[in-house]
């Protein structure tokens with residue numbers, strides 16, 4: 001059975017999501033930040049985490065965005081293969097949702113139309129859209145606006161198979177160390193291991209949208225996530241990069257098959273304002 | 282140590298500040314980021330007059346989200362300071378006293394801070410709603426065409442910040458992480 005969905009529904013949903021994610025974090029992010037404010041040992045770090053608690057309260061209560069960099073909108077669309085869209089192009093509908101959300105929600109327009117000419121598009125479009133076709137007749141929309149303080153510190157490493165797991169660990173630590181205070185720690189670290197050059201980067205981005213209270217279902221990956229969070233916290237970077245034991249709120253890792261000759265590792269760094277929301281139609 | 286500071290920051294005040302001090306700033310400051318810095322630096326290169334008075338000035342590296350009705354400004358946290366590094370020494374040589382941003386500065390900027398008895402503060406990155414509440418007034422001074430990147434003058438009350446680089450040559454980003462770093466197990 002083919003299910004018909006009007007593209008205007010996408011617009012409506014995405015517009016609401018843009019506004020919501022910029023004012024409220026997901027419950028897992030909120031819980032991790034609250035917990036960190038308790039466990040941090042550096043007095044300055046504790047104070048900063050306390051400021052972040054106040055910030056979240058003001059953002060939600062007075063509808064002021066959590067961060068002024070309300071990001072570039074990244075949209076993941078998982079489309080059931082039995083869905084038929086009517087009422088115009090899906091891409092246009094998504095961008096219209098971003099436009100409406102960013103304009104009516106008083107969000108910052110941070111997108112330039114061309115990377116060299118750099119003229120602001122004034123409505124935060126276009127979004128970066130990733131489509132996938134899945135079985136069924138549902139549509140899952142995940143919106144994850146990304147701030148560029150942390151995006152700029154993200155890296156792809158094309159390791160050699162001989163570098164192995166130790167090489168992967170070193171790559172993650174290198175990216176986090178270099179990011180330091182620039183990425184607004186405490187960070188969430190999204191990692192993609194395997195695939196090709198672009199697949200690793202996409203996995204790293206997707207990893208950031210996963211609930212940070214849940215670890216990977218793959219046992220060795222879950223172990224690596226735990227070990228890397230601990231190692232990152234041992235770097236001492238701390239809240240705001242001003243020293244402390246809370247540097248990462250979580251490390252989320254996704255993996256995929258790869259080529260006999262390669263070991264791609266992508267590290268997508270996100271700040272403590274790790275915004276994302278998923279809705280299903 | 283917590284300190285309350287009135288703007289403009291005098292040389293005497295700058296000298297009294299040390300990396301790690303938590304301060305609350307009150308008074309007037311400018312807001313400028315990438316595109317505005319580029320324009321200011323082009324004017325300085327040509328020896329033309331600047332649209333803002335840099336003497337003892339404080340510049341906040343920030344590009345706010347739009348203000349809702351009845352509010353002076355939207356979310357208003359710091360942006361990454363290193364993107365302004367290229368332009369900063371010339372501004373400091375022209376009287377700029379203090380900068381507020383987030384993230385590491387270049388060696389050249391740190392040297393210029395020392396030479397000019399200036400100071401670099403970090404505001405909490407990603408705390409734009411909290412910082413917005415400290416801003417009582419905001420008006421665009423010039424470059425309105427730059428949108429969120431226009432130069433503004435804002436009036437702040439008890440805006441919290443941390444001294445990262447002082448004029449005594451200290452850089453908190455370099456020292457603080459070492460203090461909490463744990464050797465590999």
Ligand code: SF4
Pocket residue numbers: 067068069070146147148149150151182183184271272273358359360406407408
């Ligand atoms: S890195 Fe994140 S918290 Fe920091 S300014 Fe950018 S969006 Fe905001």
